[in-house]
Amino acid sequence: MRAAGRLVLLLAMSLLAGCGGKRTRPSHAADSARHEQGRADSSRGADSFRDDLSKSQSSRYRDGSDSVPGDVPDIGKLVEPVPRIEPRSLYGNKSPYTVLGHSYRVLPSARGYDERGIASFYGNKFHGYKTSSLETYDMYAFSAASTTLPLPSYARVTNLENGKSVIVRINDRGPFHQNRLIDLSYAAAVKIGIWPKGTGLVEVRGIDPGSSSQELPPPTVVTTGHLGIYLQVGAFSDADNAERLAQRLRQANVGAVQVMDAEVNGRHVRRVRVGPLADVDRADQVSARIEGMGLPRPQVAVD
Template identity: 85%
Template sequence: MRLAAAALLLLLAMTMLLAGCGGARTKPYHGEGDRQRPGRTGGAGGDGFRDDLSKSQDSRYRDGSDSVPDDVPDVSKLVEPVPKVEPRSLYGNKSPYTVLGHTYNVLPSARGYDERGIASFYGNKFHGYKTSSLETYDMYGFSAASTTLPLPSYARVTNLENGKSVIVRVNDRGPFHQNRVIDLSYAAAVKIGIWPKGTGLVEVRGIDPAHPAQELPPAAVVPSAHPGIYLQVGAFSDADNAERLAQRLRQANLGDVQVMNADVNGRRVRRVRVGPLADVDRADQVSARIEGMGLPRPQVAVD
């Protein structure tokens, strides 16, 4: 009970708990994963390292930057987690919570969750440190971090560019890098081809073991060599408001701007989107420019 109370005090003293790592034989990681992951806490690792929670996030980890092992794991020999009903973690499920000025709400369950977006991954720097749920992060397991899915929960992540998929157990918070929908463990990234590039376009479908009959139908994802990346800047019921925003974006020369009609809960809305954009790097650049115009952070849409 004393350990639990101490952990609770640490939780209250920190804005967010997230995962960490350290490893021996490594090489630099040049991907586009979340390099600004705040609030990750750690613990004793297999080689005796210990995370000092009194240190700042910039100095907490042994490694200054993320990296990946020299040896790529044979993911065909790794077993995917089997979704099962688990109690909600006592840690990492505070809702709402705010990180880097953005507020997030944790979903009550993974049931019905179906999002497309950009995935990143994390590796050696966080290996062996604690995740937001106070589990130990294992980059060789099939796990993931999400800003909104409850901890723990399960999801199937599919690479939209090659059709490869993996079931992951979500036990961490993140990624808080703009425009990322999920942060995969190193092994999960290797399995679906997000490694070594660092990012990829994915579909994330929640799995709710408590209600298997109510899961979304397992429709096959048809891979595309060039899925379209769009940034949704706003959605309006008033057509004039949508057109005013679209015109402002066109004047900024950010790319093609579209106003698309959509029905949301029986209500007609006009979605203002920029795209398609050439790649993830371009999407990040345009997103930063949009925020620099004083507009809200755009949402990534992949079609």
Template identity: 75%
Template sequence: MRAAGVAALLLAALLLAGCGGAKTRKPGYGYGAGGSSRGGAARGTDERREGGFRDDLSQSQERRYRDSADSVPPPLDVSKLVEPVPKVEPRSLYGNKSPYTVRGQTYRVLSSARDYDERGIASFYGNKFHGYKTSSLENYDMYAFSAASTTLPLPSYARVTNLENGKSVIVRVNDRGPFHDNRLIDLSYAAAVKIGIWPKGTGLVEVRGIDPGQPLQELPAPAVVTGAHPGIYLQVGAFADAENAERLARRLRQADLGDVQVNEAMVNGRRVRRVRIGPLASVDRADQVSARIEGMGLPRPQVAVD
């Protein structure tokens, strides 16, 4: 992931292979991010035996793992597991290239987790990736409270709160992904159990970054859950020109995708009109509508959870 030659080849493989794994059907993990680093790389010290198997980074995504689909072990008692304590750590030598592109989508890695506060859809990953390398070249441990993010630096820390039940967990972000459309974060199996994302497979969450380098900073409190079920919206566009917003809204209404709204908002000091569809009944429905929108030749919509 750094200079040239073998390191450059390793970078490309680490970023492009892992989180783009086959979509798990049950219980709905999304694209296993774990392992967003999983794929071809130069042979050598990264080919080592872990837990009785060899994690051969030179193999393709389809051939690298023992299992073809993700799965989870028997139910886990997370009450005996300890959450990570945020601490200042040097950036990983791997997994922090910015910008980087996966499946035609370009992502930029943040300089720190400070002030990061996003809402979206969480998924998780389990047995298929357990013991294999993450994008930071650490071993993925599904029994640790960890996570994968497309933009947070590696490593970093965040508090993840399930907006449907108020449960939260502090995770250490050490992997890239999820690169499945409409997903904000991929949780380890333990973290998913802790906040109730497992066994459903997906859930609506708030992710707040933690910056342990800030003097006297207190850990962010869990998001406040009022009891009302948060709604899933798809933002298809944001326009300064009102007519452009209405033109897109009319097209979406003709497609009968759901309730289409045009709302005004201030973004970076500019007044824009956001065209959104929702609320949608479920994550699966949001995925279906997103696919139809892209099928209309429109850009991939952004998920908003309100």
């Protein structure tokens, strides 16, 4: 990959990757967006294979659908990455970029990033193949994919349902499945209890490697009580516009509709949200219905 000719070819291409979102079976559409990046060689242990990124997605991967290994790794023997200053990857940091009709912007750094949402994970199908940064994906390492955090960067991911957390190195793009905030490696998912359920409610806090280790974000303190999943459909400075959207959603019977006051960058807005929703599956169903109404894809909020 370091030969001059191959590097020039790769630099000329838009290198994007994505991960599926639900359980361990990514959607075919998200799968197809994964690696349009040129050519690369990779290996999985002693079982060598060629990761030909110029192939179509239907023939590139050896496995037709994602899965997990039969043995759960001994998490106690796996070491979390130590955040350090790294140069930006030459690959996977194009901004803005578009996948499956949705546009994303890559953040300048992970500093100050703090989001809550739904986590998923990916495993066997992608193990040993190239990520968006052209690193080899290792499902037994603590890594993750993000649509917006720069490659590479670091974050602490906390499962809001049990308080378990892990530091991950972001080296891939995704997940492009609707409603997903982050796609964890199999090992990271096991460590914080996202596996075997497949999805979970998490908080993702970016880490600034320039800070001392004592200043790393601590695990989020999880309080007792039920977490709610909400879908934010819009935010308006005009109250009438917010009420018109809320009424349209109520007529569609997509669930309880709330109109909430909020301050965004010093500006007063009215947020239109649907929820709380019972679980991730219900959130996916309602989100699909809202998009089917011709409205933009809702944003997930976890309160």
